[in-house]
Amino acid sequence: MNKGIIIGIIAVIGVLVVLGVVLSFEKSDTMEVEDVLNKEITPEEETTPEIQDKLDEIEKINLENEYSPKPREWITSGPFQIDRSEYLLGEKIFVLIGGLNYDEKGQIVFLRPLNSTHYSVYWTIPFDGAKKPAFNYYLQPQLSKSNGYCTVDDFIGDWRVVFRGTDYPNLEFKITKDILPGEESNYQSVC
Secondary structure: OOHHHHHHHHHHHHHHHHHHHHHHHOOOOOOOOOOOOOOOOOOOOOOOHHHHHHHHHHHHHHHHOOOOOOOOOOEEEOOEEEOOOEEEEOOOEEEEEOOOOOOOEEEEEEEEEOOOOOEEEEEEEEEEOOOOOOEEEEEOOOOEOOOOEOOHHHOOEEEEEEEEOOOOOOEEEEEEEEEOOOOHHHHOOOO
């Protein structure tokens, strides 16, 4: 055989070997990743009865404390609205005022119940249509030693909202004895 042919065959074999080696080490643009997001994480050891009892107790408390606010009702009197007819202790009472006439001026007065026939002023919000024909406000009844609101009993019951300086009818709502989850520490007796 001719030396040139032998060298050519060796060169072709060498190129094929080099290509094979290069291709075997070539990196891929994709990477395999194990899907661990959908796998359940389980402890290596079985749960002891004491731990299981505690987990069951926590689950029971979570189910008892599950809270979802009632839908807004928007009770209306003229240009004044409150968002619900019933609130838990700790829920905010939203007041919407919209479309006051230029000459309407007065006060929104929140009256808390003292008993079944008497009320006491809890909060007053002034309004003046000439200065601001629309605005929003919210309040959240809070215990206060200095204001004499010592226990939750000072807030529970049927409240009234009176619109001084107008002929608009009163609004009424109720605050129940139930406390908004997470707000319990705010309603411990302060007096």
